[in-house]
Amino acid sequence: MLKQYLLTPGPVPVPPQVALKEALPIVHHRTDEFVSIYKDISEGLKYVFQTKNEVYTLACSGTGTMEMAIVNLLSPNDEIVVASCGNFGERWIEIAQSYGIKVVSVSVEWGEVVSPLQIEKTLKENPNIKAVFTTFVETSTGVVNDIKSIGKIVANTNAVFVVDAISGIVGQEFKTDLWKVDVAVSASQKGFMLPPGLAFITFSQKAKEMVKMSKLPKFYFDIKKYKKFYLKNQTPFTPPVTLIVALQEAIKLIKAKKLESFWSDCKLFSKATRKGMQALELKLFAKVPCEVVTAAVVPKDLGEKIVEILRKKYGVFIAGGQGKLKGQIIRFAHMGYISKADLLAGFACLEMALSELDTKNIEKGKAVAAVQEELYRD
Amino acid sequence: MLKQYLLTPGPVPVPPQVALKEALPIVHHRTDEFVSIYKDISEGLKYVFQTKNEVYTLACSGTGTMEMAIVNLLSPNDEIVVASCGNFGERWIEIAQSYGIKVVSVSVEWGEVVSPLQIEKTLKENPNIKAVFTTFVETSTGVVNDIKSIGKIVANTNAVFVVDAISGIVGQEFKTDLWKVDVAVSASQKGFMLPPGLAFITFSQKAKEMVKMSKLPKFYFDIKKYKKFYLKNQTPFTPPVTLIVALQEAIKLIKAKKLESFWSDCKLFSKATRKGMQALELKLFAKVPCEVVTAAVVPKDLGEKIVEILRKKYGVFIAGGQGKLKGQIIRFAHMGYISKADLLAGFACLEMALSELDTKNIEKGKAVAAVQEELYRD
Numbered sequence: 001m002l003k004q005y006l007l008t009p010g011p012v013p014v015p016p017q018v019a020l021k022e023a024l025p026i027v028h029h030r031t032d033e034f035v036s037i038y039k040d041i042s043e044g045l046k047y048v049f050q051t052k053n054e055v056y057t058l059a060c061s062g063t064g065t066m067e068m069a070i071v072n073l074l075s076p077n078d079e080i081v082v083a084s085c086g087n088f089g090e091r092w093i094e095i096a097q098s099y100g101i102k103v104v105s106v107s108v109e110w111g112e113v114v115s116p117l118q119i120e121k122t123l124k125e126n127p128n129i130k131a132v133f134t135t136f137v138e139t140s141t142g143v144v145n146d147i148k149s150i151g152k153i154v155a156n157t158n159a160v161f162v163v164d165a166i167s168g169i170v171g172q173e174f175k176t177d178l179w180k181v182d183v184a185v186s187a188s189q190k191g192f193m194l195p196p197g198l199a200f201i202t203f204s205q206k207a208k209e210m211v212k213m214s215k216l217p218k219f220y221f222d223i224k225k226y227k228k229f230y231l232k233n234q235t236p237f238t239p240p241v242t243l244i245v246a247l248q249e250a251i252k253l254i255k256a257k258k259l260e261s262f263w264s265d266c267k268l269f270s271k272a273t274r275k276g277m278q279a280l281e282l283k284l285f286a287k288v289p290c291e292v293v294t295a296a297v298v299p300k301d302l303g304e305k306i307v308e309i310l311r312k313k314y315g316v317f318i319a320g321g322q323g324k325l326k327g328q329i330i331r332f333a334h335m336g337y338i339s340k341a342d343l344l345a346g347f348a349c350l351e352m353a354l355s356e357l358d359t360k361n362i363e364k365g366k367a368v369a370a371v372q373e374e375l376y377r378d
Numbered sequence: 379m380l381k382q383y384l385l386t387p388g389p390v391p392v393p394p395q396v397a398l399k400e401a402l403p404i405v406h407h408r409t410d411e412f413v414s415i416y417k418d419i420s421e422g423l424k425y426v427f428q429t430k431n432e433v434y435t436l437a438c439s440g441t442g443t444m445e446m447a448i449v450n451l452l453s454p455n456d457e458i459v460v461a462s463c464g465n466f467g468e469r470w471i472e473i474a475q476s477y478g479i480k481v482v483s484v485s486v487e488w489g490e491v492v493s494p495l496q497i498e499k500t501l502k503e504n505p506n507i508k509a510v511f512t513t514f515v516e517t518s519t520g521v522v523n524d525i526k527s528i529g530k531i532v533a534n535t536n537a538v539f540v541v542d543a544i545s546g547i548v549g550q551e552f553k554t555d556l557w558k559v560d561v562a563v564s565a566s567q568k569g570f571m572l573p574p575g576l577a578f579i580t581f582s583q584k585a586k587e588m589v590k591m592s593k594l595p596k597f598y599f600d601i602k603k604y605k606k607f608y609l610k611n612q613t614p615f616t617p618p619v620t621l622i623v624a625l626q627e628a629i630k631l632i633k634a635k636k637l638e639s640f641w642s643d644c645k646l647f648s649k650a651t652r653k654g655m656q657a658l659e660l661k662l663f664a665k666v667p668c669e670v671v672t673a674a675v676v677p678k679d680l681g682e683k684i685v686e687i688l689r690k691k692y693g694v695f696i697a698g699g700q701g702k703l704k705g706q707i708i709r710f711a712h713m714g715y716i717s718k719a720d721l722l723a724g725f726a727c728l729e730m731a732l733s734e735l736d737t738k739n740i741e742k743g744k745a746v747a748a749v750q751e752e753l754y755r756d
Contacts, residue, residue, distance in 0.1 A: 011406060012404070019402070028389060031695070060442070195619055195620040196616040196618050216595070219445050219477075220439075238440070240574050242621075
């Protein structure tokens, strides 16, 4: 009966009014009722993505729409640039290589952000590059990349610009069209405040032209199939209707509160979280921290232990480090349906866990006070 | 406020105790709690599929796991046999051709069942065939194929036997191992009594050997990734946790009632439905009718109209014809969480709709009486 607090960078807590929609009777997907729901979410997704182009909804994880971007844009032996700065950036490389795509890597150390200048230089040196792939918010390290600057650079070339915006979207400012992002992908279990199971993708006109030339094999992820059914507000394959009905409710909440208000909340929460970490004398890991998750370096490889104590003893779920960062960092999320009180509870328990591990002289209440001060400044 | 009765061959109604599980707080997928749920569903899926091999759970529609079978078994230019008898059988051909696979088609007219003898002959004539693909229950026409006989034939060759068991499984007897099915795929929104959004796949030892040789490109559907995580009771990509928690509950119900009992229910329901259609003087479409959905020929292309009246006026959702059968048949499902009273209500409303269309002299109550007599014989 330990009550749980989910402060992980996906999945995130789902508002009860959204979660309950999943329990409603099934809507059949070939009916007027579904058409009307699909039309509504399609319009809503354009707002969330800040695009005038169609946004397609699929049954898969975010990785599925990442693969969808690759198989619909490219042909065997095409060359692309991947600018990676963490675990999810590397996924672009893995997917591309699975399809025989040549990858020019412009990767940086984990914790750093990718360099727009280096991307510009690489595009000049490799005029055959078909596309540039990067990550908006790299949750494995907690950084946010300068998508706007990279977008300007790629827009001046024949290449298209593809962004993994799985984490970050809704949480912090992201403008697909204005920032000249040609393909943006996302998924339901982050800023959308939904359970996992849905993923999203949108293509610009420039990207659509490239789709026409693509020769990589595909079926389930074939954009042409989704486009055909999108025109009649349906999907080519049976969609996860309960999640889509929940999506409709989540979009209603996002529209009512407005994106700008989500952005300013996350900005405040991230600032407060950084203050809390500093009060605990935990060094921030990200060179340019994003606003949806905060990564902090923990002493003596204690990451896994801290995460475990928080879960088992306090019911507080934060994330540890992924891949080569395992044990070395903790990641504390503050996006979506996470409140100020959740953050304070999280920090109070983090103080207790660190205190139990006795690695530093933890002054109880100090981090909480730092967070309080920042959150309730007005 | 028109109360709805879902009598469609997928999605099907979800029992309330299963649906409500979707509304519970999110379980994080990298926790002991998820591991324990995943272990439970993995064991349960072996029972449902009647296999000793692992059954993998994915976030996608059933088509996704159909593609998964193809991309994990085959290499470019491989030859396969597809035995199709309807809309979903043709999907095997479409997916295979998208990947440059050579298809030897052993298809029959819609309404017929595929011929084990013809498959045997084709395998003898084409010794290079790598795999035979077919459909268990073809919901587009309402037939069931003789998987057991085909399994015996394919087992005597080097080819593997791949079956789309998306519809049918749980609803009527299907035994993966005993019937020598090497790869079986299914999805959540049929016999499992769940919303759409999950799909399942299992591989025999013979199929696993073929996987090692496969050269088709893949990432999201790469079985090796799922296998690696399956060993620790997890999934490689963020799984749809609310649907998986609902799956755990659905499997609990299936185990408690036992597969045999679902099979005998559907057998009785299909017999009663056929009697009802005959009382309405509607000819049955399927040469060998399955036990989860009944297709009947309707007069003068009235299929779409009947479906529409039933939906709009009576809240009863049945399916019309797909593809070339559009308008010509109606399909009345009786699998999963559909009760005897649902069937009776459905038939009473079908009588009303036909009566309104005035195509025949409908004697009200006659079809209902025929269904009653069959359902409550004891």
